[in-house]
Amino acid sequence: MRMLILLLSLLAATATAGESRIFLKERPGKNQVAAQCAMCHSLDYITVHSTILDRAGWEKTVGKMINIMGAPINDADKQIIIDYLAQNYGK
Ligand code: HEC
Numbered sequence: 001m002r003m004l005i006l007l008l009s010l011l012a013a014t015a016t017a018g019e020s021r022i023f024l025k026e027r028p029g030k031n032q033v034a035a036q037c038a039m040c041h042s043l044d045y046i047t048v049h050s051t052i053l054d055r056a057g058w059e060k061t062v063g064k065m066i067n068i069m070g071a072p073i074n075d076a077d078k079q080i081i082i083d084y085l086a087q088n089y090g091k
Contacts, residue, residue: 029084032077040069050089058085 024030024043059082065071
């Protein structure tokens with residue numbers, strides 16, 4: 001029981017600490033981003049860059065992850081991911 005209370009208070013703390021640092025916004029494309037963009041680094045990279053990257057910036061960044069970093073993302077997912085990032089985490 002004590003464990004449960006501890007767990008619940010932890011959850012409450014993260015919920016109030018808030019916004020999107022830990023949980024990505026629930027929109028179409030989120031699953032692709034969560035699956036493909038957390039392999040090498042934390043998803044914080046996305047939220048941290050949301051104030052400086054617009055759609056073109058995200059296109060470039062996702063392209064860099066694929067071409068230079070070697071992320072194994074196919075073209076269909078790439079488009080979904082760029083749309084998601086531009087719409088939800090674009091400046
Ligand atoms: C194959 C590994 C890998 C995958 C998968 C990956 N990244 Fe990265 N990413 C990196 C590396 C390596 C860096 C540079 C790390 C550093 O500078 O500490 C980086 C850096 C970044 C940065 C910081 C800005 C920059 O240009 O360096 C952002 C934003 C980013 N990644 C977003 C993404 C997104 C969005 C996805 C999903 C489409 C993704 N990453 C998937 C390896 C990856």
